Amino acid sequence: MKLQDTLSDSEQPLDISKMVKIYLCGVTVYDESHIGHARTIIIFDVLRKYLESKGVEVKFIQNFTDVDDKIINRAKLENTTAEQISSKYIEGYYKDFDGLNVKRASNYPKATEHIKDIENFIEKLIQKDIAYVSKNGVYFSVSKFSQYGKLSKKKIDELQSGARIEVDEAKKDPLDFALWKFSDVKPVWDSPWGKGRPGWHIECSAMSIKYLGENFDIHGGGRDLIFPHHENEIAQSESFTSKQFAKIWMHVGMVTINGEKMSKSLGNIRTIKHVLENWGPNIIRLFCLSGHYSKPIDYSEELLKENLTKWRQAEICYYELIHANNENHSEIKSVIEKISKEFDSALESDLNTHLALSAFFKLVKEVNYLAAEEKLTTNDAKIIIPEFERMLKVLGLAIPKITLDEKQEINNLINSREQLRKEKKFQDADRIRDKLNEMNIELIDHKGKTIWVRKEKIKADQ
Incomplete structure (x- = not known):
């Protein structure tokens, strides 16, 4: 498997002969998670599920930033504590991402639970004369890390005029960034240098090294984190360990809404809940x-509707497979093997989910064509179902399950409808079809039999 590495700007091989260690920068918990967060986390969820489907053990760490100025400001606004704000949105995060069928991380470390680790990290940087104490806090001295800018491909003079650099007269250099901020505003912790709280970047370095070691396989996040967050993580981590930090830096593109960046001022943020x-x-x-x-x-909405149309075809495919009862001989095995290889090759070539989906829908189309031509056999279904379900699992898709009681009720209604049609009682038969429609059951008539499909109930499709 090869993945595009932002640092080297080239595809790098991923060693899957041992456990793969991944650190993904999580959310700052001061508001609801949105579709941009969903995309990044879903991409890494597919990477992890694909590796695990191949028998690779994955240690997946994703942090929560639960101490930050945004959280403190939100707490002031709502007349509550920062802890209550972060707890509320962490709970919301789990609900959202469980709902999106995202497998939970091996661990979700929080910044507030790792203050001692952060302090020890900063202390070592001070001892190495790479960090210094000022009147406002402890800062990392960027000039002491000669490779600064290697991830973002920015030159130092370019960076000095960067819009995202905090202006602070206590810094030795405008590029220096805070490791520890002195403050009396809660939450604060005592430290060897003074009361305060950690800076944003230091938490990820301290926690990723604690849980994954000094050199791990993949560090990921959205593209907006390349600078300054990941640039600063590399500087402080490699200064701390004198080793390469992450082997591969993997960044996910932004989600725009009708061509515009999501922002509160434009009122175009789409929350996961929504x-x-x-x-x-x-x-x-x-x-x-x-x-x-x-x-x-x-x-x-157009793109979502296109995906809904495709998903309806996948649902039909699944039910055609479980209802297959034709006993004729077919040559499907080689076709499925070819599609399966296409699916795997796509994901192994820089996690090309677009091509992997093309392979998946090729399988769907093949099944639906065979079914329409009355050529889908029981043996075909036995070969196809495990592969169809494997692809679903890797992609994190799920056909809603149906209970035995529901199945029996549906079959009874369909049998009654068939009998009424034989008796030419078409109005009564149509009434049963209407009842089935209310249950999201779609009927597909074949020569000599009718099969049913349980469609997922989607509000936007009503």
Whole structure:
């Protein structure tokens, strides 16, 4: 497997002969998670699920930034504590991402639970004369790290005029960034240098090294984190360990809304809660996986509708497979093996989910064609179902399950409808079809039999 590495600007091989260690920068918990967060986390969820489907053990760490100026400001606004704000949105995060069928990380470390680790990290940088104490806090001295700018490909003079650099007269250099901020505003902790709280960048270095070691396989996040967050992480981590930090830096493109950046001022933020209520997890995942992960993707109702149409075909495919009862001989095995190889090759070539989805829908199309031609056999279904389900699992898609009681009720209604049609009682038969429609059951008539498909209920499709 090869993945595009932002640092070397080239595809790098991923060593899957041992456990793969991944650190993904998580969310700052001061507000609801949105579709941009969903895309990044879904991309890494597919990477992890694919590796695990191949028997590779994955240690997946994703942090929560639960101490930050944004959290403190939100707490002031709502007349509550920073801890209550972060707890509320962490709980919301789990609900959202469980709803999106994202497998939970091996661990979700929080900055507030690792203050001692952060202090020890800073102390070592001070001892190495790479960090210094000023009147406002402890700062990392960028001039002491000669490779600064290597991830973002920015030159030092370019960076000095960068808009995202905090202005602070206590710094020795405008590029220096805070490791520890002195403050009396809660939450604060005592430290050897004074009361305060950690800077943003230091938490990820301290926690990734604690859980994954000094050199791990993949460090990821959205493209907006390349500078300054990941640039600063590299500087402080490699200064701390004198080793390469992460082997591969993997960054996911932004989600725009009708061509514009999501922002509160424009009122165009789409929360996960909102999109889940309207479209459900499968359509959202298909949308997030529909372009190459490194490129931006534009959120639009049209694109979601296209994905809904495709998903309906996948649902039909699944039910055609479980209802297959034709005993004729077919040559499907070689076709499925070819599609399966296409699917794997796409994901192994820089996690090309767009091509992987093309392979998946090629399988769907093949099944639906065979079924329509009355050529789908029981043996075909036995060969295809495990591969269909493997692809679903890797992509994090799920056909809603149906209970035995529901199955029996549906079959009874269909049998009654068939009998009424034989008796030419078409109005009564249509009434049963209407009842089945209310249950989201779609009937597909074949020669000599009728099969049923349980469609996922999607609010936007009503």
